Amino acid sequence: MRTIRVWFTKTGEASYISLLDLQRVMQRALKRSGLPVWYTLGFNPHIYMTFAAPLSLGQESLCETVDFKTEEDGYDWDAAAPVLSACLPKGIDVVRIAPAALDANDIAGAAYAVRYAPRDAAAARAAWEAYNAAPSAEVVKEGKHGKTKTIELKTHLPTARLLVEDGGLTALLRLPAGNTLNVNPVLVLGWLEDASGLPVTAGRILRTDIYTKTGEKFS
Amino acid sequence: MDEKLRAALAAVQKPGRYTGGEPGCVYKEKDRVDLRFAFCFPDTYEVGMSFLGMKILYEILNKRENIWCERAFMPWVDMKRQMEALDIPLYALESKDALSRFDVVGFTLQYELSYTNILAMLDLAHIPLYAKDRGEDDPFIVAGGPCVCNAEPLADFFDLMMLGEGEVQLPDVCDTIIQGRREGLSKKEILKRLYKIEGVYIPAFYEVDYLPDGRVAAITAKEGAPAVVRKAIIADMNSQPLPENFVVPMIGAVHDRAQIEVLRGCVRGCRFCQAGFLYRPMRERNADMLSRAGQNLCANTGYDEISLTSLSTSDHSQLETLLDDMLEWTPKEHVSMSLPSLRIDNFSESLVRKTTAVRKSGLTFAPEAGTQRLRDVINKNVTEQEIERTCSLAFDAGYTSVKLYFMLGLPTETLEDVEGIADTAQRVVELYYQNPNKPKGRGVQVSISVACFVPKPMTPFQFVGQDTQDRLREKQQHLLRSVKSRKISVSYHDSRTSFLEAVFAKGDRRLSRVLEEAYRRGCFFDSWEEQFRYDTWLEVFRDLGVDPAFYANRAIGLDELTPWSHLDYGVTKDYLVREYQKALNARTTPPCNRQCSGCGANALLGGPCFAYN
Numbered sequence: 001m002r003t004i005r006v007w008f009t010k011t012g013e014a015s016y017i018s019l020l021d022l023q024r025v026m027q028r029a030l031k032r033s034g035l036p037v038w039y040t041l042g043f044n045p046h047i048y049m050t051f052a053a054p055l056s057l058g059q060e061s062l063c064e065t066v067d068f069k070t071e072e073d074g075y076d077w078d079a080a081a082p083v084l085s086a087c088l089p090k091g092i093d094v095v096r097i098a099p100a101a102l103d104a105n106d107i108a109g110a111a112y113a114v115r116y117a118p119r120d121a122a123a124a125r126a127a128w129e130a131y132n133a134a135p136s137a138e139v140v141k142e143g144k145h146g147k148t149k150t151i152e153l154k155t156h157l158p159t160a161r162l163l164v165e166d167g168g169l170t171a172l173l174r175l176p177a178g179n180t181l182n183v184n185p186v187l188v189l190g191w192l193e194d195a196s197g198l199p200v201t202a203g204r205i206l207r208t209d210i211y212t213k214t215g216e217k218f219s
Numbered sequence: 220m221d222e223k224l225r226a227a228l229a230a231v232q233k234p235g236r237y238t239g240g241e242p243g244c245v246y247k248e249k250d251r252v253d254l255r256f257a258f259c260f261p262d263t264y265e266v267g268m269s270f271l272g273m274k275i276l277y278e279i280l281n282k283r284e285n286i287w288c289e290r291a292f293m294p295w296v297d298m299k300r301q302m303e304a305l306d307i308p309l310y311a312l313e314s315k316d317a318l319s320r321f322d323v324v325g326f327t328l329q330y331e332l333s334y335t336n337i338l339a340m341l342d343l344a345h346i347p348l349y350a351k352d353r354g355e356d357d358p359f360i361v362a363g364g365p366c367v368c369n370a371e372p373l374a375d376f377f378d379l380m381m382l383g384e385g386e387v388q389l390p391d392v393c394d395t396i397i398q399g400r401r402e403g404l405s406k407k408e409i410l411k412r413l414y415k416i417e418g419v420y421i422p423a424f425y426e427v428d429y430l431p432d433g434r435v436a437a438i439t440a441k442e443g444a445p446a447v448v449r450k451a452i453i454a455d456m457n458s459q460p461l462p463e464n465f466v467v468p469m470i471g472a473v474h475d476r477a478q479i480e481v482l483r484g485c486v487r488g489c490r491f492c493q494a495g496f497l498y499r500p501m502r503e504r505n506a507d508m509l510s511r512a513g514q515n516l517c518a519n520t521g522y523d524e525i526s527l528t529s530l531s532t533s534d535h536s537q538l539e540t541l542l543d544d545m546l547e548w549t550p551k552e553h554v555s556m557s558l559p560s561l562r563i564d565n566f567s568e569s570l571v572r573k574t575t576a577v578r579k580s581g582l583t584f585a586p587e588a589g590t591q592r593l594r595d596v597i598n599k600n601v602t603e604q605e606i607e608r609t610c611s612l613a614f615d616a617g618y619t620s621v622k623l624y625f626m627l628g629l630p631t632e633t634l635e636d637v638e639g640i641a642d643t644a645q646r647v648v649e650l651y652y653q654n655p656n657k658p659k660g661r662g663v664q665v666s667i668s669v670a671c672f673v674p675k676p677m678t679p680f681q682f683v684g685q686d687t688q689d690r691l692r693e694k695q696q697h698l699l700r701s702v703k704s705r706k707i708s709v710s711y712h713d714s715r716t717s718f719l720e721a722v723f724a725k726g727d728r729r730l731s732r733v734l735e736e737a738y739r740r741g742c743f744f745d746s747w748e749e750q751f752r753y754d755t756w757l758e759v760f761r762d763l764g765v766d767p768a769f770y771a772n773r774a775i776g777l778d779e780l781t782p783w784s785h786l787d788y789g790v791t792k793d794y795l796v797r798e799y800q801k802a803l804n805a806r807t808t809p810p811c812n813r814q815c816s817g818c819g820a821n822a823l824l825g826g827p828c829f830a831y832n
């Protein structure tokens with residue numbers, strides 16, 4: 001049995017699909033695609049799937065992954081990508097299908113681009129520059145069971161790079177992601193809202209890459 | 220997706236309801252079609268996306284190159300608030316264009332308590348509520364679905380209603396509008412062409428006069444419209460392909476599975492059941508066609524569950540063949556089958572085997588009434604022995620929970636009939652413990668769900684008045700007192716919602732102001748308990764001087780002109796009267812496939828409904 005990894009985008013309308021719903025969507029799409037997917041045995045057979053580092057609702061991504069299992073050797077997975085794409089909703093495009101090289105537990109970080117429309121660009125620049133200059137940026141993270149935890153964002157993201165794109169502004173950040181520690185970019189945007197009044201909803205979050213502990217791209 | 224919409228979506232509970240983009244949804248170039256149709260379901264996305272009728276018509280309209288059919292649902296309270304605050308007009312999910320930009324906005328009327336949602340949706344779309352206030356540039360606002368058999372309380376809001384089955388009728392309506400527009404006709408001129416299509420009813424072309432006591436005096440057709448509008452019907456169901464593609468919701472719908480409609484109508488003639496009378500005569504599809512369509516549908520959608528839907532699936536004459544055909548492909552394609560409407564009286568051992576082969580869930584049965592006498596009154600021809608036999612079969616097969624559906628407030632009902640409900644449940648419990656094959660070491664759970672009877676137009680019980688709420692509550696209490704076992708649980712409906720349902724089911728045009736005023740005062744999502752504002756409704760009735768009991772609780776004379784007497788579903792009024800009188804004498808009527816009782820609906824087919832031998 002081998003593990004096959006599907007890389008896909010999750011943009012536009014599809015960014016509002018929750019993880020639970022995505023599981024159902026992917027289950028049906030894999031079924032429709034006719035790919036040689038392994039089903040669990042037993043009374044209610046289903047496809048065994050794992051999603052690595054799932055996104056929050058409303059955030060977009062160019063680099064989501066889902067793994068499934070197959071008993072097939074030497075299958076032409078390159079040709080399978082457009083077939084699976086055709087079975088998926090708007091905003092989910094399959095970029096690549098290939099045997100998994102690394103373990104999802106190796107994921108340690110993710111890169112994000114936070115994009116602002118031209119009319120928010122000036123305010124966004126001021127807010128982000130204030131972040132970059134601040135000696136400390138603490139936020140309170142709500143954990144499970146009502147517990148809260150204070151996080152110093154600066155240890156994870158000392159500064160963000162700012163780019164001007166089409167008159168708008170894009171902030172590039174890299175944050176911890178994965179099973180051990182996960183810092184949601186929304187926490188940084190929340191800090192900006194508190195510190196400078198820049199609304200969280202002004203920035204559109206796009207995940208662009210996933211990295212391992214050693215800093216190489218997850219594959 | 221524009222920024223305002225993104226801001227709204229960021230602030231609501233389930234944004235997936237409002238985004239569209241599901242697998243199977245259809246996109247077209249809006250400039251390259253002749254007509255844009257917005258199919259509106261006046262309830263939440265999850266409820267609407269369960270509805271088979273929408274899937275059928277979505278596929279039929281979108282197969283036409285020059286028509287683009289999109290979908291819209293009633294936004295939940297949080298989204299409605301966001302849309303109002305951010306000034307986002309109600310839009311269709313595919314294009315995100317406001318409904319006001321469509322040529323036709325069509326609502327399906329499935330239940331009376333969704334009426335205020337229709338007003339809310341029009342209002343959210345910035346479309347004037349009343350037909351008379353809309354101009355040439357506004358869309359045609361049209362309606363279909365079972366409630367148009369008496370949607371008189373909504374008559375003032377709609378340009379057009381469609382009686383009967385839409386598969387052929389709706390494309391005809393669209394074509395007539397396209398043609399009329401091309402010729403530069405006014406809306407009114409187009410409407411005057413539309414009423415020539417079978418089942419098309421233009422409420423504005425009928426004048427209703429009332430007697431001093433509030434009853435209808437006369438209904439007069441104007442503008443050359445037909446005096447009586449007769450429903451449209453698909454005579455041969457095999458002529459209509461089944462949808463082989465569904466828009467597959469990504470957030471779970473209430474019924475999130477593939478569905479094939481095995482037959483339409485029902486042979487049974489239960490006297491309370493409106494659907495049973497509206498969709499007469501019963502017509503089946505071939506087993507072979509059904510199995511193939513189901514297989515394609517599962518392949519195209521990726522669904523792993525398929526339901527054989529209809530009012531009474533087990534009455535299909537080739538049911539066993541159909542199940543066998545389907546068992547040829549369902550296991551290897553990882554699909555399970557469900558039969559949602561099994562009937563007690565023909566629930567066979569092989570049926571139990573075939574459907575539990577793939578899936579085991581609780582059993583549900585609807586005896587509807589607790590005594591044989593009352594079951595004869597309502598013509599629910601189920602005997603005590605049949606209930607017992609079925610439960611034994613089910614327990615043999617390993618089921619441990621049974622859900623029984625009943626109604627309270629049926630015509631001629633006495634407290635003894637109410638006790639009969641508890642007795643029936645008790646006997647099921649006893650049967651379980653007497654069954655030697657029952658699952659080891661497990662108890663039985665019998666739940667009784669009790670609805671309040673609502674008299675509906677076009678049925679033999681249209682003449683009866685609904686029990687008052689006091690009386691219904693008294694009966695509910697009596698039932699609770701009669702249940703003795705802890706193995707039996709009872710749930711019952713709120714009699715207040717049933718009362719309102721009765722008012723609007725049998726209402727007339729004078730109720731449109733009530734609907735409007737109730738909506739203005741914050742009533743919508745009335746079928747959702749947390750949103751139901753009964754006190755507001757009562758205030759509105761009082762302030763407008765309308766007596767709701769006149770509609771709900773008053774018995775209608777057998778010779779009285781009803782608000783729906785100009786609408787014809789094929790069943791004659793004589794027949795309804797005859798059936799009503801038989802009911803009062805607890806005399807039953809055989810099912811149509813055994814013997815024709817002459818209801819008149821065969822005229823719709825131009826010949827006998829069944830080949831009796």
Ligand code: SF4
Pocket residue numbers: 499500501811812814815816817818819820821822828829
């Ligand atoms: S005409 Fe006879 S068989 Fe046909 S629907 Fe009516 S009662 Fe049934």
